[in-house]
Amino acid sequence: MELSPVRSRRDLARFIRLPERLYRNEPRWVPPLRLERRRFLDRSRNLFFEHAEAEYLMASRDGRPVGRISAHVDRRLNDFHDNRWGLFGFFECEDDQEAAGALLATAERWLAERGCDRALGPSSFSLNDECGVLVEGHEHAPLIQQPWTHRYYPRLLEQAGYAKAIDLLMWSLWVSDRDKVLPVVFELAEKLEPEHGITIRHLNKRDLEGEFRRFADVYNAAWKDNWGFVPLTHREAIRTAKENRLLLDSNWVMFAEKDGEPVGAALTVPDFNQVLRKLGGRLLPFGWLTALRERRRIDRVRVGFLGVRPEYQHTGVAAGLYAEHFEMAARTPQKGGEMGWILETNTAMNRAMEAMGGEIVKRYRMYEKTL
Template identity: 60%
Template sequence: MSLEIRAVASHREIREFIELPYRLHSTSPQWIPPLRLERRLFLSRKHNPFFTHGDARLFLARRDGRVVGRISAQINHPFNEVHDNAWGMFGFLEMEDDPEATRALLDAAAGWLRARGRDRMIGPMDFTMNDEAGLLIEGFDRDPMIKQPWQPPYYQPLVEGAGMDKAMDLLMWELEIADRSKVRPILFRLAEEANTKHGVAVRKMSRRTLRADLDMFADVYNHAWAENWDFVPYSEEDLDALALEFQLVFDSNWFMIAEKDGEAIGAAISVPDINQVLRKMKGRLLPFGWWHYLRRRRTIDRVRVGFLGVKPEYQYTGAAAQLYIENFDMGAATRCSWGEMGWILETNTAMNRGMEAMGGRVVKRYRVYERTL
């Protein structure tokens, strides 16, 4: 049967690109269908701020007219500027159990990037590492949380068989955030000293001032994450979009800033897992999806700790321990008694040790791949 790889060029092909995972994974109990409307907006050059500083091309694989796979190729110019490299990325990888189609899709993405002067391809990521990133290689039996991809086990051998090499693993740690007995006592002491000895105070963000609070978060992020392998600073356009996104899931219990002498020195954002609601919505707002969304507080009982960091010059203060303990306090005070922390780079020794100190365990592992072009 003939195989064809072609760049997406029409509204119909965009729809086919979006629909493929619904067909591939509809019988998988762990897969959670995203909202189709949100996916259309995310891929829109008009609505996604990625396209203010990056470019991308989408591809579909067909066998005798039937869509059997998809992929994106993208260039994130701020990433190249920060790291002084010429890398390109790929993402949105979905395919049937078809080695030929997998290799052809990855070759198409690589060819597009090579033609634009890229010398290395990494991924998957949709479109950046702060969106859905990595290929699931451990934890197939667990539901994905918000902004976590889920792929079936056959994806890994297909990707590796197509010539992709491991670049980095991303770890997700499960935490019983209502169970303080699992926390090593030193964290409580450090959290107390952060306030009494170093004058650090944790305050909650508010919905009314969320956009301004995200400026403070970005200041922390652009310092605390600057040495990370994947780092890209947040732009104003990124923060505008992030504020709109967070408004849909905002809960002041879980959005925190650590301050010292009026300066934001640390931040933690734990997002209530809207995937528990999306499962009931089945990819659509109508006819009853909106009703499940409005009742989300009755459904959600877990969070994803997506960001927790402290500026390097203030890491001696114990602010990180203070943010950790505040998350445990919120776990005891709300319905959300557990969650997952991450992803965390496998090379981030300090954060991984911190997860161990809080009684965490690795429950999912995502792999980012690379290929020299």
């Protein structure tokens, strides 16, 4: 077996395409667009690398790739939390403990050389991106930016000395389940404007830069105390919005405002995985035609972020945003979907999901190992 860093364009192509072979017999896995993955992994284009460094590694047997991993250090994450975490991500491997162990050990050495005291992952690259190993919910298809990983991955990691750090939960909600919602949710939503002067509005795509500056401000205030939180800059938020403009639907991106200032926000997107499943990782030569056709058939959404500034969390803003989601589900082809991930330790949000009649359908696990 040979371990080698990714250096050439050919190496990177092998790194990107390995999962296509590993999951070729798994109908629920969704291949990402190869072009998007190349851009995301490009150190000169991804703004992550303005505050981070990374190494990409491949494991091969007789010239055939059998596994891959990234090791990365996010200086912004460590500065914010005053820690020395090292991260690993993009972990994919055959059911081969020797290969998995070698990949992880090499990543650990790389991290230790840079002063890290633990290895944590998988996150590809941060907790704002795809993260975790799927430990429950393999019977469900993944929604946009959700990994679907092999059932044997927990064993590979645990036998390499890794233990659970925390679990991330995905909750399912459907408009047909409205009668399961506790009445207090809609009562709080109805009081939001008359009692607190707070209104709900939708995304203005003509002012995308301004909107995502406002979103970043709410995000950083609402999530700052969360485990693994990484502050989001205006530049990163705007770049992400522009690169994913086709995913943004004004029906589903919402702001709660008081006196014209945002106090809460929800970033919900249609489940574009339903389109990606048809493309096989390629837009050219005719994949874009398929994308245009299939996007009209998307029937689910993912509520990726929903948060409220701490000083307004007692006013029912979250209830107002939840209620607006039910209204949109009643009016659009998307009749439900999933919310999260939500930390298993976030008692308030998990209770809110229970109050909304939600059900936990997927559980992702973050692993850690002391170096």
